[in-house]
Amino acid sequence: MYERGKSDGCVVPAKPANKAAVAVAELVEERHPAKGNTDGETQPGRRAGIDVSRDLDRVREVAVRDKQVRFTALMHHITLNRLRWAYWAISPKAAPGTDGVTWGAYGKDLEANLADLHQRVHRGSFRATPSRRVYIPKADGRLRPLGIAALEDKIVQRAVVEVLNAVFEADFRNFSYGFRPRRGPHDALDALAVGIERRKVNWVLDADIRDFFSNVDRDWLTKFLRHRIADERLLRLIDKWLAAGVVEEGVWSEGQGTPQGASISPLLANVYLLLNDSSGEHAWLCCVTWVEDGLGMAVTGGRVVGGGVTVRTAGLRFG
Numbered sequence: 225m226y227e228r229g230k231s232d233g234c235v236v237p238a239k240p241a242n243k244a245a246v247a248v249a250e251l252v253e254e255r256h257p258a259k260g261n262t263d264g265e266t267q268p269g270r271r272a273g274i275d276v277s278r279d280l281d282r283v284r285e286v287a288v289r290d291k292q293v294r295f296t297a298l299m300h301h302i303t304l305n306r307l308r309w310a311y312w313a314i315s316p317k318a319a320p321g322t323d324g325v326t327w328g329a330y331g332k333d334l335e336a337n338l339a340d341l342h343q344r345v346h347r348g349s350f351r352a353t354p355s356r357r358v359y360i361p362k363a364d365g366r367l368r369p370l371g372i373a374a375l376e377d378k379i380v381q382r383a384v385v386e387v388l389n390a391v392f393e394a395d396f397r398n399f400s401y402g403f404r405p406r407r408g409p410h411d412a413l414d415a416l417a418v419g420i421e422r423r424k425v426n427w428v429l430d431a432d433i434r435d436f437f438s439n440v441d442r443d444w445l446t447k448f449l450r451h452r453i454a455d456e457r458l459l460r461l462i463d464k465w466l467a468a469g470v471v472e473e474g475v476w477s478e479g480q481g482t483p484q485g486a487s488i489s490p491l492l493a494n495v496y497l498l499l500n501d502s503s504g505e506h507a508w509l510c511c512v513t514w515v516e517d518g519l520g521m522a523v524t525g526g527r528v529v530g531g532g533v534t535v536r537t538a539g540l541r542f543g
Contacts, residue, residue, distance in 0.1 A: 280301060283390040302387065311330070311338065313382055378486075378487050391452050438481040
């Protein structure tokens, strides 16, 4: 799942490339700092959650040091202060969920609301609300289903993502860029460009998992989470969101996978694909992945290597 020394020394570029010839991507594993490209702080892309704070430093240190350790006590990191910061990280213009509660309305009595939410989360009485189903058009003419979570679900999910990031960021491969702290699409594009320029590349393979979020196998997702998480209270909280279902035109349904649009879904998707991401270690293939999308650069002697497609879709065939 993770091999020390393969990607620890790599650097994510601090600036997106300006020239079109370079703005196609950035290498992946075993990349050393690019001269003149690491002067500033890496700009964060869109991500689910806020930066890992100091009280999680110990968790992160243990996760990096011991790849086999399972964390049994993480819920106490879902603090009132973390919930408060999660609230402020939400856009005031965010669409409301099925409960109709807006960011502004919740904030009118914010401290009392957060205190009550904190107590419910730790008592185990917090109940996940079904997501509100909406559709947005895709470039190919199809509609992309989104699940709009209720405001309190957004708050708690963001707090949970921050805690889980402290664990799983130690495991995620360096060529994975989607929805991760201090990484964005320009970083992934720069990585691909560096890989093409610095490696002998014969083929570029473009792969996409159709309807990925809807096809995530929940049982396997839970098994993957348990590789690192042994806090049953936290796992039950995640199970509540997976089982909450969706409401479309007033009708509830169980739904499938994990709702695309929920704050926690990108992190769960990255965990789900974690085992597949080990494909990038092979010398003949360099991968740049963005959640369900992947680009593979085959560096063999002139034949198409299907590993990029095979590896990226294997996660849907575990059962």
